[in-house]
Every structure is written in C-alpha cells, then in structure tokens.
Amino acid sequence: MSVQEFPKSGSSILVTRALSRDGLTDLFISGEGIIEAAGEGIGKEYRSVAEFVLPGDSCIVLPGLVNTHTHAAMSLLRGYADDMPLDAWLNTRIWPLEAHLEPSDVYWGTRLACLEMIRTGTTAFNDMYFFMDQAARAVGDAGLRAVLSYGFIDLFDAGRREKEIRETERFVSGVRKLRNPKVRAAVGPHAVYTVSEESLSWLAGYAAEEGIPIHVHLSETEKEVLDAEKTLGMRPPLLLDKCGILTPRTVAAHCCWLSKEECDLLARRGVHASHNPVSNMKLAVNRAMPYPWLRDAGVNVALGTDGCASNNTLDLFREMKAAALLQKFSHNSQTLLPAGEALHMGTAAGARALGIGNGTLAPGEPADVILIDRQAICNVPLHTLDSNLVYACSGGSVRTVICGGRVLMLDRFVPGQDEVLKEAAAAAESLVRRSGMS
Amino acid sequence: MSVQEFPKSGSSILVTRALSRDGLTDLFISGEGIIEAAGEGIGKEYRSVAEFVLPGDSCIVLPGLVNTHTHAAMSLLRGYADDMPLDAWLNTRIWPLEAHLEPSDVYWGTRLACLEMIRTGTTAFNDMYFFMDQAARAVGDAGLRAVLSYGFIDLFDAGRREKEIRETERFVSGVRKLRNPKVRAAVGPHAVYTVSEESLSWLAGYAAEEGIPIHVHLSETEKEVLDAEKTLGMRPPLLLDKCGILTPRTVAAHCCWLSKEECDLLARRGVHASHNPVSNMKLAVNRAMPYPWLRDAGVNVALGTDGCASNNTLDLFREMKAAALLQKFSHNSQTLLPAGEALHMGTAAGARALGIGNGTLAPGEPADVILIDRQAICNVPLHTLDSNLVYACSGGSVRTVICGGRVLMLDRFVPGQDEVLKEAAAAAESLVRRSGMS
Numbered sequence: 043m044s045v046q047e048f049p050k051s052g053s054s055i056l057v058t059r060a061l062s063r064d065g066l067t068d069l070f071i072s073g074e075g076i077i078e079a080a081g082e083g084i085g086k087e088y089r090s091v092a093e094f095v096l097p098g099d100s101c102i103v104l105p106g107l108v109n110t111h112t113h114a115a116m117s118l119l120r121g122y123a124d125d126m127p128l129d130a131w132l133n134t135r136i137w138p139l140e141a142h143l144e145p146s147d148v149y150w151g152t153r154l155a156c157l158e159m160i161r162t163g164t165t166a167f168n169d170m171y172f173f174m175d176q177a178a179r180a181v182g183d184a185g186l187r188a189v190l191s192y193g194f195i196d197l198f199d200a201g202r203r204e205k206e207i208r209e210t211e212r213f214v215s216g217v218r219k220l221r222n223p224k225v226r227a228a229v230g231p232h233a234v235y236t237v238s239e240e241s242l243s244w245l246a247g248y249a250a251e252e253g254i255p256i257h258v259h260l261s262e263t264e265k266e267v268l269d270a271e272k273t274l275g276m277r278p279p280l281l282l283d284k285c286g287i288l289t290p291r292t293v294a295a296h297c298c299w300l301s302k303e304e305c306d307l308l309a310r311r312g313v314h315a316s317h318n319p320v321s322n323m324k325l326a327v328n329r330a331m332p333y334p335w336l337r338d339a340g341v342n343v344a345l346g347t348d349g350c351a352s353n354n355t356l357d358l359f360r361e362m363k364a365a366a367l368l369q370k371f372s373h374n375s376q377t378l379l380p381a382g383e384a385l386h387m388g389t390a391a392g393a394r395a396l397g398i399g400n401g402t403l404a405p406g407e408p409a410d411v412i413l414i415d416r417q418a419i420c421n422v423p424l425h426t427l428d429s430n431l432v433y434a435c436s437g438g439s440v441r442t443v444i445c446g447g448r449v450l451m452l453d454r455f456v457p458g459q460d461e462v463l464k465e466a467a468a469a470a471e472s473l474v475r476r477s478g479m480s
Numbered sequence: 481m482s483v484q485e486f487p488k489s490g491s492s493i494l495v496t497r498a499l500s501r502d503g504l505t506d507l508f509i510s511g512e513g514i515i516e517a518a519g520e521g522i523g524k525e526y527r528s529v530a531e532f533v534l535p536g537d538s539c540i541v542l543p544g545l546v547n548t549h550t551h552a553a554m555s556l557l558r559g560y561a562d563d564m565p566l567d568a569w570l571n572t573r574i575w576p577l578e579a580h581l582e583p584s585d586v587y588w589g590t591r592l593a594c595l596e597m598i599r600t601g602t603t604a605f606n607d608m609y610f611f612m613d614q615a616a617r618a619v620g621d622a623g624l625r626a627v628l629s630y631g632f633i634d635l636f637d638a639g640r641r642e643k644e645i646r647e648t649e650r651f652v653s654g655v656r657k658l659r660n661p662k663v664r665a666a667v668g669p670h671a672v673y674t675v676s677e678e679s680l681s682w683l684a685g686y687a688a689e690e691g692i693p694i695h696v697h698l699s700e701t702e703k704e705v706l707d708a709e710k711t712l713g714m715r716p717p718l719l720l721d722k723c724g725i726l727t728p729r730t731v732a733a734h735c736c737w738l739s740k741e742e743c744d745l746l747a748r749r750g751v752h753a754s755h756n757p758v759s760n761m762k763l764a765v766n767r768a769m770p771y772p773w774l775r776d777a778g779v780n781v782a783l784g785t786d787g788c789a790s791n792n793t794l795d796l797f798r799e800m801k802a803a804a805l806l807q808k809f810s811h812n813s814q815t816l817l818p819a820g821e822a823l824h825m826g827t828a829a830g831a832r833a834l835g836i837g838n839g840t841l842a843p844g845e846p847a848d849v850i851l852i853d854r855q856a857i858c859n860v861p862l863h864t865l866d867s868n869l870v871y872a873c874s875g876g877s878v879r880t881v882i883c884g885g886r887v888l889m890l891d892r893f894v895p896g897q898d899e900v901l902k903e904a905a906a907a908a909e910s911l912v913r914r915s916g917m918s
Contacts, residue, residue: 121864158857323805355872376569424905429559433559436798463860
C-alpha cells in the first residue's frame, strides 16, 4: 500500500456491495464529501462516473463513530499516572505535568489522538483543552471532523475571567478564519466548580450570539454535586440552567450524579448527554450515568472516551461495549442498553449531538463512513451484526475510514503515521524531562 | 509471510532485545520448549546455537496470558443471542441450539476459539464443555495448552449420573492416550444446582485418585446461593467443601456472591478463583467478585472470559482492563486492582491456577511467550509498561505467540487461519439451519 493508491482529496468514491445494518448496499460519495446515493445495486449507475472504487464485498459499512467527549492532546499522558487517589493523581501528577505543556505538545498529542481515532473508526470528536489553535491545526492536518473548545477555567477570579474571555473569543474567531468546514469552534465552560456564574452567563450569551456549541462537564462525581449545593447553593444542572448553559447546542459530559428531575430538565432543554463509562469506572465515580432516566425523558445520549489519562484509549468500539456492560451491571438488567442502542449512541446520537447530520448512510448525509473487516474473528460467525460490532469487535477490525469524502485510512494504511508516532513519543518524553518529574 | 518462514516445531529460538516488565532481555528457548536462559545480553552466548532468531527490538515480551474459565466451542454461538433475560436466553436460545451440536461443531468451534486466543496472546486455557474429545483434538491441532473438562451435569438423576461418570472416565483416559504434554484432562462438575452431592463426592474422589484438576462454577448469581440454601440447606462453597471439591487443584469460576468467610475458606483450601468481569456485567449478576476479600485472604485470583455467548470475545487484554475497571467501580476505589495486579492475574496467577509453572519468563519455565508491538498506538507514548498493556492495548497489538516453544503466530500470521474461519462459519450456519431456529 502506498500513498499513490489513495484517491485524491475531492475524488468521488463508489463503495460496492458492503454489508450495512440494513443489508447489502452500494454507496456513492460525491467529490463534495456527501453521500449522494445509497442502496443495493445503485453502484451500476455510478460506476462510470466514480473516480475511485472501493470494493466492499468483504466489509461491513457503518457511519463513522462520534466521540462526544475527549481531551485529545492528553494522549501524550497515556499511562503516565494511573491507579492513584483522584486528588493525588491530579495534584501531584497530571496538573504539574500539564503546566509544562507547550503548543507543539498539543499539536502532536492531538495528532496522536487523531491517528488513534482514525485507526479505530472514529470520524468526529468533541474536544476541550488548551492551546486549541494547535488542536485545530492538528485536526485539519489529520483530516478528521471536530468541535473544539478552549477549556474555560476562571477559578472564580475576576482577573482570570477576563483573560479566559479573551482567549475564548480569540480561539473562536481563529477557527472561523481557517474556513475548514470540518472544524468548528465551541465554548468550553469546564465545570461548575471551576467557572464562576458570571463567566457561565457570559459563555452562554456568547455561544448564543455566535450560534456555536457548548461543551461542559456535568455532575461527574458526588463531591461535585455536594460541593455545589454547599458553596453555590444549587445543584450543578440548576446552576447551569440559571446561567443559560443548557441548550440544544450543549453536550454535557458524564452526567453520573443526575437526579430524575435533572434528567427531565436536560430533556426539556434539548441538552445532549455524553456517557463516558470507562472513565467513570476507572476513576470510581461510584454511580453509573442514569441511562434509563435519560432515555425515558427523551435525552439524546451519546458516547465519549474522555481523555487518555483516564481511559487510556480512544477506541469507541470498546466504549460501546463498556456502556452496554456498565448499564446492565449497574441497573441489574440483562436487557438494558442492547447492542443496537449502543451502536446508535456511538453513531447517530453522537452526530446529532455535534450537529453533523443524522449519523446514517442516507443520501444527503456527510460522507463519514467506515468499513469493517467481515473476516475479522470478531465477525465470525456472523449471526447478528449489531452484537458482533458492539460485543466482539474492537477498533482494530476497522479497515478503511472516510471523513467528509476524504479517505483517511485505506486497508489499515494511514499516510504519515510513522511521523506522528515518532514526534508524539518524542514530545511526551521531552515533556516529562522538562517537568523534572518521571 | 509464508509457512516456510516459520521455525520448525522443535527448533530452538532466540528472542533478542525485547522489552520485558524488568527491562531489556534476551530469551533462549530450548528445542524442548523450555526457557533455558533469560536476561540482557545472554543472546550473544546462544546466537550460534539458536536455530531461529526472533529480533525483539520493536517488541514488548510477556509470558502468555492464561484464560482460566471458558467454554471454547461456544465461539460458534458468538452473537447468536444477547441482551435477553437470563432464563429466556438459556431456555429459548442457547440450550435449544446446543441440543443440535455435533462433534464436528465442537471441533471447529474450539479451533475458532484457539485462533482467537492465539491472535490475542493467550497461550493456555481452562475449558469446560461437551464432545471434549473433539476439543482435545482441536487444541492439539492449534498447538495451544489447555486443561479440558467434560461438563458433568446429572440434574440429580441417578441414571444420568452413571452416564456422566462413564463419560468423565472415558474422556480422562482418552486425553491420557493422546500423550500431548500441553493437553491435560480435568473433571468438570458444572455447579451445585446441576450436580448432585453423590456426583460431587465421586468427582472429588476420582480427581484426587487421578491427580487431575477440578473446574467448577461457584456462586455466580444470588439465585444460585439462595436456591442452594433453600433446597440443599447449605451455601454453595460449604456444599462443595463437604464433597471434597475445594482443593489446591480446583479452579472456581465467577465467585461473585461469596461471603468474607467463604473467601477465607477458599484460601484455606488453596482454591484458585477465576474472575470473569465481562460475563458478570453482561449477565447482570448484580455483584462484583469480592476481590479485596479474596486478595486479603490470600486466594490466588486469575482471569477468565467465560464462553463467547456471554462475553463475546476471548481477548484477555480486554478482560484485564475490565477487571481493573469493575473492581474500582464496584468497590469505590481508584487504587484497587492496579495495572500490575491485573497483569499478574492474567499471567502468573493463571499459570499457577492451571499448574503450568509460575507464568514468568524465568529459566526453567515453559516457553509460553508473547511479543507485543511496541510501535502500536497503545504503546505510544510508553511512560508505564503495565498501564499501557492493561488500559490501552487490546489483543490486536500482539504480534508473535510461542506456546511450549512452538511458534503459533509470527508477525500476525497464523498458518491455516483461513480454513478455520471458513469451516467455523460454515459449522455455525449449518447448526442454526439444523435447529430450525434463526
């Protein structure tokens, strides 16, 4: 496999005879990166005009997976610190190391994350971190789709608030100037315990004016909820709502400690919930997201991996399984969150949460498409497609990835992969050395 | 890669400069399949005598993983039925389909399982099913190491008991005649709710006479415990102990609903516990194995995947992560079951449970060795080896597998793989067709 065999960016693509969740299908993707036609046999009509043909006979085809909560550049911290009490983990390991991050670290960390996402079938993600100009550049170079937010943290300090406001505005206008239709800016109020009411209200107003998304952590731990009640006089969802943060453009990550009434509130406001089961288990938050309440209230529930420091992978196939397992176990039900629902969370619900179409393979949708190996062991035998994809496969069974019509991985070859691995490893090593820690 | 490049069975092998958990190492494996020498630089001494050299510069080396509880042939049922209430799942789907199994199905199902284990770094497993002659043949053909037991179920019926006793004796003597040092027979009392006291006592006595292992399900569900108290007047561990089943040759699978006193009893008897976190979550058993009690009591705790109908993969890398996550989440502790302990459970504890050495890379140990790609994304960056292996890698990062000195996979090539996939898929399809179900 060589770069020469890759279709040029902007080529139209015909995928033939791949197995979708609705049976055999052909897909024709226009040079503008939109699914123009889909269905069994439509390939005949497009074969003469397609500039590139991808035979899908040995493949399963799915919409690309969507990761609705991550901190991509933290891939540089993968395995740096684990199995520690939360406070010591943050205070003695993660934050001191992050204090030494430089812009180029965020570039290579985000490139590493993008590479992992491409190799495991994720075509779009919702990111919150800092040095986000570098993240935007990395996403553009990788060819993925992303909603990016600068993590706004004022720690209730007026001076810091002004700086964060300026940085948010600067980042949003910077992304706009990139004119990359696959990269959008959002605002990123970190959480109620790190952002003042004044700032939350400003962010809500600014996001509404600009018509951009909001990405926020919500009710991840019991401590967050109890502290908010004590020091702010209000539980986190009510505080966010008071400040206008809960909107149909909002993705709220974690949502573990929501009450039933708060699930109803999220539904009324049209907020999207991002379930992060692996991170929640690893950090022992002591309560699984109340998926049955959110589902019954009608909230759109999608999936996220969280950052690599608390997961430590961005493989959404594994996250779909973790969600199905954790919900069954926590709510004592063998039937809760069946495979089909987990797949919906990983695809259509994620796309809807990030405002990038319906996350299906229908004509008119953005051509974010992945091909999975039908001969991989996880697909043998193939009694039930959804079950194999969610319970047996990992991202390693993905062979080809198309994002917005551009082929990013072809038969497991990603152009430029070696450089990303080398530079990211070097950046991580240099970061630890500079920090004086080990 | 072709079969010709594989070292012949019985060749001595030198692995050079691989990264082990203790630093860089060379390994020399004798033609008899034993690790003869290990350590940095020992390669120089053996380079001239080694019949095959495996450069390990880009690899991490580990002892092969050990799966201490599975029903390998159930790989044919992967994805056949999921997300159902336990009773309906067993009564309307799994058991009716199993009723149509033929010996050749168990052969190809076990071959499929062995292929998946090889491709994900497992070199030995503890199996319980039926048509076990076929399982033994499949394990022999695949080249893996296994402890195999016929699943003894008398349903408290004297006539059935006699048949099960004869089948157990027949299987044990049959395995002995194979003279395959990597395949051993065990007895397999299924569980206290399917096997009478008389049979349990006979099995304990027979296993002691023959000096062979015992493989049993124990306290998987609350119902099992409550029913035993009600109908047998005793909780499962006490009943097994009364019948002599709890021995240092015994592997007890699941152990979710043990009391603290029962954990102490297992420790006193030297029983090995097999933790099956994915199966327990998927089947919503409503309680995680009490790992802290078992660990504190001194019980050797290993890992198992259970069969593919309730997991639906045999990837022990993913099971190590699931164990670390479930224990942290269930016991509300970020520090419980750290990566190093999970790796120990997946390697050394498993080897000890199955009586196949210490599960280390020390001289004198059976040469069950796996090489993992150091350039795989899960190992970039490489701050902490144990963390990457447990929390980031899946079995797909394993490149080369050696079992008892025989190379079973070389740089992800497994001879005969295509035939296994084809025959297993055909067997599964034919099984469903014969059953008249879908």
